[in-house]
Amino acid sequence: MIAIRNLFWGFVLTCIFQVTLFAQSRSLQIRLQEANQQAVLGATLQLTDRADTTRKLYALSDTAGKAVFSIAAGHSYRLVVTSVGYKPIRREPLPGVGQAAVTLIMTPDNVQLQAVSVTAAKALVRQEDDKTIVDPEPIAATSTSAYELLEKTPGLFLDPDGNVYLSSTTPATIYINGREQKMSAADIASILKSLPPNSIARMEILRTPSARYDASSSGGIVNIVLKKGISLGLTGSVNAGFNQGRFGNQFVGLNLNNSQGKRSSYLNLNYTRRNLYEQVQTNRAFAPDSILRQDAYTTYPAQVFYAGYGLGFELSKKWDLNLDGRFSWNESSSSASNSNQISQISTNRLASDNLNLTDGSNRMLSISQGLNTKYKIDTLGSELITDVSYNFTGNRGDQVFSTQYLQPEGATTFGDGNFDSQRHLITAQSDLKYKLSKSITLETGVKSTWQNFTSQQNYFSLINTQRLPNTARTNAFEYRENINSGYAQVSKTFGLFMLKGGLRLENTNMDGHQRIPTDTSFKINRTDLFPYVYLSRRVAKIAGYELRSYLVYRRSITRPAYDYLNPAARYVDQYLYDRGNPALRPQFTENYEVNISVEDRPLFAIGQNNTRDIFTNVVYQDPTNRSLAYRTYDNLGTNKETYFRLLAGIPPIKRYFFVFGAQYNHNQYSGVYENKPLNFSRGSWSFFTYHSLKIDPRSTVTLNGFIRTRGQLQFYELSNFGGLNLSLNRKFMDNKLLVTFTANDIFFTNFYEFTLQQGSVSATGLRRNDTRRFGMTLRYNFGVRKKEERVNMFNVDAQPQ
Template sequence: MTLVLRAIFHWVLLIITTQSILLAQSGSLRLHVEEADKRGVFGATLQLTDRADTTRKLYAISDTAGNAFFRLATNRTYRLLVTSVGYKPVRKEIASQQMQNVLTVVMTPDNVQLQSVYVTAAKPLVRQEDDKTIVDPEPIAATSTSAYELLEKTPGLFLDPDGNVYLSSTTPATIYINGREQKMSASDIASILKSLPPNSIARMEILRTPSARYDASSSGGIVNIILKKGVSLGLTGSVNAGFNQGRFGNQYVGLNLNNTQGRRSSYLNLNYTHRNSYEQIQTNRTFSPDSILRQDAYTTFPAHVFYAGYGLGFETSRKWDLNLDGRFSWNESASSASNSNQISQVSTGRLVSDNLNQIDGTNRLVSITQGATAKYKLDTLGSEWITDLSYTFMGNRGTQDFSTQYIQPERNRTAGDGNFDSQRHLVAIQTDLKYKLTKTITFETGAKLTWQQFNSRQDYFNQRTNQRIIDVGRTNSFEYRENINSAYAQMSKTFGPFLLKGGLRLENTNMNGHQRIPTDTTFKINRTDLFPYVFLSRKVAKIAGYELRSYLVYRRSITRPAYDYLNPAARYVDQYLYERGNPALRPQFTENYEVNISMEDRPLFAIGRNNTRDIFTNVVYQDPARPSVAYRTYDNLGINRETYFRILAGIPPINRYFFVVGAQYNYNEYSGMYENKPLNFERGSWSFFTYHSLKIDNRSTLTVNGFIRTRGQLQFYELSNFGGMNIGLNRKFMKDKLMITLAANDLFFTNYYQFVLQQGSVSADGLRRNDTRRVGLTLRYNFGVRKKEERTNPFTIEPPVQN
């Protein structure tokens, strides 16, 4: 694999070098689109048509400052057409002598009422923007009930049953909301995403190789969820309601309001969901040459979820923007688990032990986030200074009642109860400066400080003859503090067909954990690390009128163990399994090399390598004193080399139909120590995904999306083939104000897997299944008057840009 990777890298570099000689002469042109009051117009569509050859067209969309950039062939004349909903079209001719100047286009408002939605600017489902992929969630949101479900349906993203999101590698991605990292466990983030309504999301940014501007703790990449804000003039909104039914049913209702008047904007999102689902895990574990433990656990999760999001925006002048935004989530849930445990003798099949565990619990999760952002526009070239301050609180409180009924050999039933309480406070302050030194040179620098305090306490009791006795094996108390200070600087320069960006990030990490119960232990981590980043992009070739651009990326990143990975307190699962953290766990470091190619700003192909040292992962060890008992923990196992490639393709609309299809291959090589013995583990897995859209008529659209994973891998668990297909049909009524969507998720009930674990002394296999097959109906009604609205058709691909 190493020789193949080197050959491809050399091949791409050869193409880059060769193509630079063949470039024709060209000139740069910057167009500034503004209103009469000099304010830039964001999202305007610009089209340049070569008068000598009208089939040659170029397209661009103005940025937040109203700027758009073109690279044009010299000695030519072009016709310019500028359109934006809410403005009258502007038409001009541009001569070749204007190509080194800044051309200003003034647009005149053309107010319209919200009636039908018209196509004036096309947006692709997936597009590439420098080092990040932009996903338009609108077509997927119509058939989803939450942000979590929307991520599950996004082509190229994969979620495991624990809520981890995977991009290119087998290391989970880091989740951001509005550019802020969510420092939570996977289960806590999953709870937040399940409470977030899908139609509150404006776009998703996928950064597989984030630059030095972002935290280095993102080895698996970043998924940044950008929420909608009040961007339309006037009062607008929507109400939505729906349900879906699997083995259990979900119901939800929501309200979205947007209001912009002058330089003030605001939005409010309210959503209530009642949901229920189940999980079934069957496990067979051999713990001695002639003994096997068979477990069958079935758990239901009913919940009531309330979500509220709000935002206020102020444009105090032509240069200052101030925004306040907040989110509140209340999740009142319960769980009921029934776990059958049987121990049998393999040689004879004789049943040695049979018992039944019952665990009933309640849980209340409260999440509050408040943020404030100030942006200062330094000039019209795009220079800006952004400062962001945020505070997040999460409180998790619950109870448990558990009992064990012994069927064989028969003996008295045992029972107990417990309660737990955890609180997390997170404060983050970040400032970023982007300065355009020239038209081709951009300098970026910034600093960030995060502080986190986490407190956890669990009290458990056993019931004995009407007395509650403390269960020392489950009771624990844990405190954790984390402070990370960072600063970065990076610069990008455009020269000819090349774009070069390089940066360096410094991070100072301070982690302090203190377990008070059952034993008094303390661990501390204090370290300072440097993380370089290099990004090179250039035009490679043009095939059939489509421009190909290649990207070379190198970055270094860190994965820090989370608080629950470090907590040494034992956490009881059942009498045969418990969990505990590892306070000696070291952070892992990853070096990533990637080559990728895009076509007309749409990702096409990528190949890369992740080299990770001190890799830590979830492992299962067998208790040497009690062979029937195992415990899960985390450990540093050695090094991992992961090679991957990804391909994504699609077609423009043909008779109102288009599709996106892709594949990804991951090959992992582990080398290290496991249970003080040499570990060598290799596995390759394939992932295939697709998205289809058929516009039946002007009001009806059919969508189909799905995925297949073959020879999947989850830590050291080897998974069977699994996948899922989702289908949705939506139709508009009442002058396109009402949309009704019928959706079916996991239509063939194939989104479950069998697993095998063969590591060290642990030999296990089993099955994991969830309530994934569901059929549902959603209604959404839009209301209000919009004077300026970006009306787009997400099922349309932009025409190719030509030089």
């Protein structure tokens, strides 16, 4: 809306006008001591300005346990204190920051690590600059994979195809360890289902990423950061469990972390055996007086082996080197039964009845290898990071299918096919962050990606005992992509304000070539600019809690994936097929957002996404045969999405805390479909919540769930749906063993009915999955810390105040 844009820019100008109010520096003394008032010397203190987290101050406590900082008056700070032989201290925000001196008590730690225990609940969701940080620990124990963990994260929505949505009708882009996974939604979902949840350190949600990130993220970014060897000595865990719905899942895994001196390493191994089902029922107008009723039931048994590893080396005080890699082998199969009946509406007479049976197998190999170096330029935080990675994904499988004609009775038809696809992706990027001063930071970098995708599908039909090529299904497709980019952005703090502005340049080169069944090709070569503006300031302080506002503007692009462009027809059943659209143009989105956080926890946001040339999954009637329909993608028009989001709860204190949120999305679409105007306006609500109650020092019960009302998925209108999950954790064996009982989708409400009214296409239906499951997980934690000599405790890379 114009009003929101006016509000956005009016607020920006107001904030910029007020930046002339500069804060004064003052001295803050922090004293560290034990409970008996004995001073703690040689401790490392890190103070982070919460208005600009790139600004960090360091100090060592002296023989009196004191450390002195020069800080800006009125600012809020985050403090981390570490010392060998003591438990770390984390204060956010730092209590007593308005005083001249603060005294903190440090608790001695055992030399040998007997168990991994949580002494205080962490915040499930917190805000850090322009990204939301989700701590997966509270929900990892109740999940069997990273995919399930995303499903239970407040504010995220996953559709049945594996797409992740934040606050936009465009799916989010998935990153792992800061690297984009350029795969189809189905392949990414397969990778996430093989990733063990307790291997994840945190999830970063960027609804409006800065110029540092690829512009191809209109729907935002979800970055999954994996754990690394950060503990002293050897630590790890073994876990095993199962859950049971209509079908059962079983899994077992091992995690090892090791850190010795300047070297660290980690190893994750996981094996999963799973099965699930999907049921899709559809009623589609077939002719003026006919209706096609379809009921498809498919099972997906699979075995997955996953291995992840990492090696880290501190080459010197300035150089760090890290190697990491992942290996995933997914051997799956599917068995589908699809009943198709055509009836006359006026008489309810059955005109046709047939049954499609399809059995398939698929073997997917995914390999990822990365090399990362970091060079610390100075003691202010300037650094140069270079990252190179290679990813390979290979899919190979086969299908056997048949159609039984029950009414009118006819001979059964048979066929089979095989497919082989390979994807190679090489990424190289270098990012420089340079502190021009304590308040000014320059960021710049370059990035190039090269992707090559090949697909070969061969299908055959059995006719009179002869196996003949099926030209309607056989196809071969090649796709190459090269994207080169560069960016520059500057951030500056003005007392209570932090302003960041940047510009990203991206050069896109896409080349697709279909060789079978027809020789077609397409090319896209273009260069685009993408601006970004971010402003943060403190709004007020109420009852000791600090409120900060964040204002963001960005422009982004969504490029069509190779499967959107491939024009080859992909058979679904005898009444429906899929095909790509090589004429598909990229879509562009402008986003405006204003949000407010309380003590680094997101509270409220309002924004708008304006998208042009939006490409949408559409269904057309076949021009030569009305009994056939095909699904494809097309640039149909523009979409204006206005949204607001509210998140509230009790901080993680004492025995109980909870998070509750609500989000409203209103879409106003304007376009042309089948040469006729297509306009609609629709709003939908999403509610989500998370609760944790500590029954006793060893037992915790958690409850989380969501409700989505009047949902929308592309042009599909969805009914109300949601899910409620319950878990109980109990520790045994000196807190080393954690036993978790889970109940997912207790009331079996996580399914939806849908309606499609799109030009000449009218359909209704239902989609259901194997979501109601009950299970148990066992996790045993172990670890040994070697005794550290205190003579080396001053050998730290201290930074000046």
